[in-house]
Amino acid sequence: MFKPLIGGVLVLLLLAVAFFLWAARRVEMPAAEPDRGVGISNEQIARIGERxxxxxxxxxxxxxxxxxxxxxxxxxxxxxxxxxxxxxxxxxxxxxxxxxxxxxxxxxxxxxxxxxxxxxxVAGDMVSLLAAEGKLSLYEPIGKYSAAIRLPGGIENRATVANALSHSLGLAGHAFDNKLEEGQDPRMLRAQLSTLNLICAPGQCHAYQNVAYDSASDVVEKVTGKxxxxxxxxxxxxxxxxxxxxxxxxxxxxxxxxxxxxxxxxxxxxxxxxxxxxxxxxxxxxxxxxxxxxxxxxxxxxxxxxxxxxxxxxxxxxxxxxxxxxxxxxxxxxxxxxxxxxxxxxxxxxxxxxxxxxxxxxxxxxxxxxxxxxxxxxxxxxxxxxxxxxxxxxxxxxxxxxYRLEPRDWLGVDGRTTPEQPAPEAVGNNMQDADQGN
Structure with missing residues (x-):
């Protein structure tokens, strides 16, 4: 008389396990569909004038x-x-x-x-998202997450992830961009940053980077395994x-x-x-x-x-x-x-x-x-x-x-004298039309 009861319990247990595995998989997987708050369909693009x-x-x-x-x-x-x-x-x-x-x-x-x-x-958002999930701290040393980066005086063990992503490591601007443009490996270049001199202590000044900034990719790869x-x-x-x-x-x-x-x-x-x-x-x-x-x-x-x-x-x-x-x-x-x-x-x-x-x-x-x-x-x-x-x-x-402000000819198309547009910050060897970052 107990066999049907035992069989029923086993079936319920199997169903519970299956549901648990399905739910866990749903939690791990990112949303496949776009978030409803963003985007526009092709049909809506065709009728965008209505918006x-x-x-x-x-x-x-x-x-x-x-x-x-x-x-x-x-x-x-x-x-x-x-x-x-x-x-x-x-x-x-x-x-x-x-x-x-x-x-x-x-x-x-x-x-x-x-x-x-x-x-x-994108890098700033990605690292911030991982930090919000408790998978890293923005205030821990960048060297903890990037095995490649080496900074003057070993400050990779003091300069933070946030310093790296805010261009405030203390390096001179655009460090080694010229070598990057010559085809040198960026991870090797990150190690060679230790040969440079600091212009300020980490967090004390801003100087735009590309090679050092890409330590963010090292951080993401270490934390996610991807x-x-x-x-x-x-x-x-x-x-x-x-x-x-x-x-x-x-x-x-x-x-x-x-x-x-x-x-x-x-x-x-x-x-x-x-x-x-x-x-x-x-x-x-x-x-x-x-x-x-x-x-x-x-x-x-x-x-x-x-x-x-x-x-x-x-x-x-x-x-x-x-x-x-x-x-x-x-x-x-x-x-x-x-x-x-x-x-x-x-x-x-x-x-x-x-x-x-x-x-x-x-x-x-x-x-x-x-x-x-x-x-x-x-x-x-x-x-x-x-x-x-x-x-x-x-x-x-x-x-x-x-903001309903008085219009200005910021685009410079009215045939009048107009402010010169700021160029993206020069990089590398500052050659005309070289790769640039801003």
């Missing part, structure tokens, strides 16, 4: 479109892609110009570009629905539509896609479409909390070190730009009394930008395939619309 007519909109999209079209008449402009998020919603995605000078292949919203140093925010691109794809890009985003030269040039890099004008030929900064993926390795960069910006606004938690975003976007050099580079905009600091892969500004976050990037033949107001959940992203910095004024024109 621009929303009652809460303060951006004059028609005027902005006219000004961008005028910008494309400049000789140095080849191709450009722009995205705008307003009140948390992607309301503008458009390509201008061509992927290659002398052709008629248009830049579309699915054309791939390089992010260059805008990639640094390569940096694998971990970022699994934890960030895939859950956000950023289907085009990748971190390799092959991932760029094999795309159905990709923008070729240019350093000359409309009559020039494209130059080679350079490899060195793909070898420091945390510093400058990401490629994507403008759509996916806009989705990335939405996530920075807190619209994808299942992927990027508020704790992780707060850690990445908190000011860590003042950057007076940045104010110097942006001096033409000091009418409204009042302060500048750096977080973990992100720049933080006071623009006309408003708290804004962003970054710029430049690598040979490509430029990029992202700028947003996290409170208003509004901002702009842009990617272009030439070495001109003129489109950089776009971020300020969008901010002026958001």
């Amino acid at each position: 621009q007519q929303a009652p809460d909109s303060v951006i004059d999209y028609e005027r902005l479109d006219r000004r961008l079209a005028a910008l494309m008449h400049e000789d140095r402009m080849i191709g450009l892609a722009v995205g705008i998020v307003e009140n948390g919603q992607i309301r503008f995605l458009k390509g201008y110009g061509v992927t290659t000078a002398g052709t008629e292949e248009p830049v579309r919203v699915d054309t791939l570009f390089r992010w260059a140093s805008v990639s640094k925010g 390569t940096y691109p694998e971990a970022v794809k699994e934890r960030l890009f895939d859950p956000l629905g950023m289907t085009s985003a990748n971190m390799s030269r092959e991932g760029l040039v094999s795309a159905a539509s990709w923008a070729r890099p240019h350093v000359g004008g409309k009559n020039s030929k494209p130059v080679e896609v350079t490899e060195p900064y793909y070898r420091v993926p945390a510093a400058g390795g990401v490629n994507s479409t403008i759509k996916d960069l806009a989705i990335w910006m939405q996530a920075q606004m807190g619209l994808a909390p299942r992927v990027l938690t508020p704790t992780a975003l707060d850690a990445a976007q908190a000011p860590r070190v003042n950057t007076p050099g940045e104010l110097g580079r942006m001096r033409k905009f000091r009418e409204r730009l009042k302060s500048a600091s750096y977080g973990l892969g992100w720049r933080i500004y006071d623009y006309a009394g408003h708290h804004v976050i962003g970054h710029r990037g430049g690598v040979r033949g490509y430029r990029s930008l992202v700028m947003f107001d996290p409170q208003l959940k509004s901002g702009v992203v842009a990617l272009w395939n030439s070495s001109t910095n003129q489109p950089g004024g776009l971020e300020f024109e969008v901010l002026d619309m958001l």
Whole structure:
């Protein structure tokens, strides 16, 4: 009489075990579907003009479109892609110009570009996310997590993970970028940083890095047991629905539509896609479409909390070190730009009394930008395939619309004297059109 009872108990136990294993697997796996707070479907892109007519909109999209079209008449402009998020919603995605000078292949919203140093925010977010999960501490020595890095006087055992991601290790700016561009192995270069002299104690000054910054990839690989691109794809890009985003030269040039890099004008030929900064993926390795960069910006606004938690975003976007050099580079905009600091892969500004976050990037033949107001959940992203910095004024024109400020010709398309756009910070041997980081 007990056999049926025992059999039933065994069945229930097996079902319980099966459910436990299924639930555990669900917890371990990242969300496969994009977070509902971000993204835009192809159907919505086709009808994006309807979003621009929303009652809460303060951006004059028609005027902005006219000004961008005028910008494309400049000789140095080849191709450009722009995205705008307003009140948390992607309301503008458009390509201008061509992927290659002398052709008629248009830049579309699915054309791939390089992010260059805008990639640094990915590393800042990824490490902050792991810290929020208790898998590392931002305030432990960088040497604990990066076996490759060696700093002067052994300070890798005192300088923190946060120091590395805020460019405040105490090294001179762009240390060994020139050797990286010559083709030397970045992990070997990180070990050779110990031969340099410090310009300040860790945490006491800001000096922009690429080789040292990529110690972030070492941190992620040690903590996750995966390569940096694998971990970022699994934890960030895939859950956000950023289907085009990748971190390799092959991932760029094999795309159905990709923008070729240019350093000359409309009559020039494209130059080679350079490899060195793909070898420091945390510093400058990401490629994507403008759509996916806009989705990335939405996530920075807190619209994808299942992927990027508020704790992780707060850690990445908190000011860590003042950057007076940045104010110097942006001096033409000091009418409204009042302060500048750096977080973990992100720049933080006071623009006309408003708290804004962003970054710029430049690598040979490509430029990029992202700028947003996290409170208003509004901002702009842009990617272009030439070495001109003129489109950089776009971020300020969008901010002026958001804040209802008197417009300025920041893009320089009105035929009047206009502020010169700040170039991405020079790197390496400072050769014209060499790879750059910002």
